[in-house]
Amino acid sequence: MISSMTLKDQLKKLIVEDLNLEHVLPEEIGDDEPLFGDRFGLDSIDAVELVFQLKKHFGVIIKNQGEGRSILQNVNTICAFIEKGQAA
Amino acid sequence: MKAFIRGAGVVGGFGCRLSSLEEAIRKRPAPDSDPAASGSSTEASAVSTATARTDLLDQLIPPRTLRRVDHYARMAILASHLAREDAGMGNGLPENTGLIVATGMGPTANTLDLQAADVAATDLALSPILFSNSVQNAAAAYISMLLKIRGPSLSINQYEMAVPLAFQTAIDWIEEGRTETVLVGSIDCFSKALHEAALNCRDLKNGNGGQRAAPVGEGSSFFILTRSGTQDIRYPFVRHVLMGGTRRQNGAPIPNTLILHNGAGRNTGFMGHDPVHANFAHLYGTFPTSMGMDVAAAMLLLRTEQLLSISVPQFEAGPAFPENPLICCLKKGETGDWGMIVIGR
Numbered sequence: 001m002i003s004s005m006t007l008k009d010q011l012k013k014l015i016v017e018d019l020n021l022e023h024v025l026p027e028e029i030g031d032d033e034p035l036f037g038d039r040f041g042l043d044s045i046d047a048v049e050l051v052f053q054l055k056k057h058f059g060v061i062i063k064n065q066g067e068g069r070s071i072l073q074n075v076n077t078i079c080a081f082i083e084k085g086q087a088a
Numbered sequence: 089m090k091a092f093i094r095g096a097g098v099v100g101g102f103g104c105r106l107s108s109l110e111e112a113i114r115k116r117p118a119p120d121s122d123p124a125a126s127g128s129s130t131e132a133s134a135v136s137t138a139t140a141r142t143d144l145l146d147q148l149i150p151p152r153t154l155r156r157v158d159h160y161a162r163m164a165i166l167a168s169h170l171a172r173e174d175a176g177m178g179n180g181l182p183e184n185t186g187l188i189v190a191t192g193m194g195p196t197a198n199t200l201d202l203q204a205a206d207v208a209a210t211d212l213a214l215s216p217i218l219f220s221n222s223v224q225n226a227a228a229a230y231i232s233m234l235l236k237i238r239g240p241s242l243s244i245n246q247y248e249m250a251v252p253l254a255f256q257t258a259i260d261w262i263e264e265g266r267t268e269t270v271l272v273g274s275i276d277c278f279s280k281a282l283h284e285a286a287l288n289c290r291d292l293k294n295g296n297g298g299q300r301a302a303p304v305g306e307g308s309s310f311f312i313l314t315r316s317g318t319q320d321i322r323y324p325f326v327r328h329v330l331m332g333g334t335r336r337q338n339g340a341p342i343p344n345t346l347i348l349h350n351g352a353g354r355n356t357g358f359m360g361h362d363p364v365h366a367n368f369a370h371l372y373g374t375f376p377t378s379m380g381m382d383v384a385a386a387m388l389l390l391r392t393e394q395l396l397s398i399s400v401p402q403f404e405a406g407p408a409f410p411e412n413p414l415i416c417c418l419k420k421g422e423t424g425d426w427g428m429i430v431i432g433r
Contacts, residue, residue: 019155019217020155020156020217021155022151022152022155023151023152041152041155045156045216045217048216049215049216049217052214052215052216053215
């Protein structure tokens with residue numbers, strides 16, 4: 001079982017590498033920091049990419065836009081969703 | 089109609105900018121120089137490679153803007169920016185500038201990666217970023233957006249004749265008055281498919297007829313063409329673009345000067361002529377649209393006569409150098425098709 005801390009690190013690494021955030025280091029992303037907005041410059045295409053990468057790497061599926069909006073808020077909300085999905 | 093070359097930008101295994109290509113020609117003019125110097129040798133294969141770096145692009149455009157752009161499009165964006173810079177149009181291209189991007193294989197590396205996707209899993213099977221970079225006109229779209237090109241735009245995808253077709257189309261646009269300025273260029277990216285094609289290509293196999301094989305290359309070259317006679321005369325003109333094949337021999341006039349070609353063996357003679365020829369594939373490699381690099385090399389050779397005598401010494405021993413020399417960039421296809429871009433000053 002992957003610990004919560006490791007999962008967060010994994011997720012931050014995934015966000016930086018798969019969304020090509022060359023100007024950001026994984027450790028610079030705060031657990032509660034909003035992912036979408038000016039700080040990281042993520043947009044709707046990144047949201048779709050993130051949905052794809054979460055399925056690919058963690059096997060969890062975000063079913064619709066409404067669900068995605070609440071899940072993709074920050075690292076903590078995504079980790080909670082992954083842990084819930086993997087426990088089910 | 090002839091078209092004036094206002095500026096050019098190149099990105100390849102030799103580096104970036106025309107100055108790097110000129111330096112490479114000066115340092116290693118002979119095609120039989122050591123090919124290892126032009127790129128890394130590919131392990132467990134019969135071909136060597138000449139790959140391009142695009143680090144310079146991060147100094148021209150904020151990396152954040154380019155974070156979704158892959159290597160294929162980065163090469164094209166960098167070459168097009170360098171062409172604009174070389175043309176002295178750093179503040180912006182003229183209104184209604186047209187754009188033509190030629191490619192032989194397109195972003196094949198991305199397309200191949202997508203083939204592994206499980207299409208049955210519907211939209212969640214595909215990475216949107218990878219997908220957007222896999223379409224043939226991705227490079228043209230990025231260039232249009234970044235250079236604010238609002239004129240006609242076209243991507244040409246033809247394995248062997250994409251470059252002459254692109255130049256012919258650019259000249260047609262200018263001649264028809266559709267636009268006064270065209271940014272025309274080409275791009276191909278090293279990929280598994282290109283590597284496989286190289287392994288099966290007799291021109292690229294080491295030891296072919298005792299000739300040293302050219303590396304498999306990648307790169308991009310862009311040119312800003314304008315109606316001739318409207319600008320300064322820093323560079324030569326595109327005099328003609330000619331295309332033909334086994335089914336339509338339209339009598340290509342072979343100028344009594346020099347032929348630049350890419351590839352070995354099958355390109356040395358042409359339509360019964362045996363003109364002086366040169367090959368710079370050892371500098372930038374061989375790839376479907378490497379003819380664009382030949383055009384850039386021809387520009388440099390005509391701009392600096394000294395470079396011509398350094399790089400093609402047999403030319404001096406042959407026919408007298410005419411007052412208005414022409415250089416033909418020749419591409420011969422596997423099936424007998426040929427394309428020729430004639431550069432003069």
